[in-house]
Amino acid sequence: MKLDSAGLEILSGGECLNLLASAPIGRIVFTDRALPAVQPVNFCLLDGNIVIRTAPGSKLAAAARNAVVAFEADDFDATFRTGWSVTAVGHARAVSEPEEIARLSALPLTPWVPGTHDHFIVMAPEQISGRRLSR
Template identity: 50%
Template sequence: MVNRQPLEELDRQQCLELLGTVRVGRLVFTEQVLPAVQPVNFRLHRGQIVIRVAGGEKLAAATANLVVAFQADELDPDLRQGWSVTVVGHAEEITDIDELVEVAGADLQPWVGGRREHVIRVRTEKITGRRLGAVPAES
C-alpha cells in the first residue's frame, strides 16, 4: 500500500527550472473557435517559452497576441511521482532580427520535417506548477 503525499505547489523559479529540463510540451490555443492542444518542442529563453512554427493556427494566435497556455510535465506512473508546469500568457511572433539571432543560438530545432520559419514566444505571465510524490506506507 502507498500513502500519497499532498501536491507540492511550486514557485515561479522552481517552475522555470523544471521547464528547462524538458524539450517537449503542449501548446493550448484556439483553432476554428475550439480549443486545440498540440505537442511542440520548445526552449526556455529568458524565462519565456519559444517555439518554431510553420504557420497555421499557432502562428495566427501569436500574431493576434492571443492568450494561450503551455504545459509540460515529467511523470512516472510506476513510482507515482512527477511534476507538471502550466504557463498562461500572450503569444507573439518574434520578428526582431537581433532577437531571432539570439533565439537561434538556443538550439531550437524542429523535430518534424518541413519549414518552420516563424518563431513565437509565449510570455510567462502566469506560471503554476505542482510536484507530486509517493512515500512508502508505514508498517
C-alpha cells in the same frame, strides 16, 4: 512543503522554471476556431520566456498571434504514480524583428519535423504554477 487542496506539493516559481527547462517537450494550449486546441512542441527557455519554432503558415502560427495561450510540461512515472507538471499562461507574440529572429535562430532549438520552421513564437509567462506528486 506547501500542499494544495488536492494534496499536491505547490512548486515555487523558480522550481517551475527549472523543471520547464528540463523538459524536451511541452504543450501549447490555444483556441482554434473557437474550440480548445493543444499541440505538443519542442521549445527553449530564454530569459524566462518560452520560445517555440514553427512553420510560417501553420495553424499554431496563426492561432498564437497575440493570443493568450497556456503552455504545459510534465513528467510522470505511471509505476510509482509520482511526477510534476508546470503550466504557464501569457500572451504569445510572433517575432518579426530581424535582429530578434537572428538571436532566436542561434538557440539550441531545432525542429523535430522536416521542412522550414523559421517562424518564432515567444510567450512571456504572466502566471506560472506547478505541482509535484511524490510518494
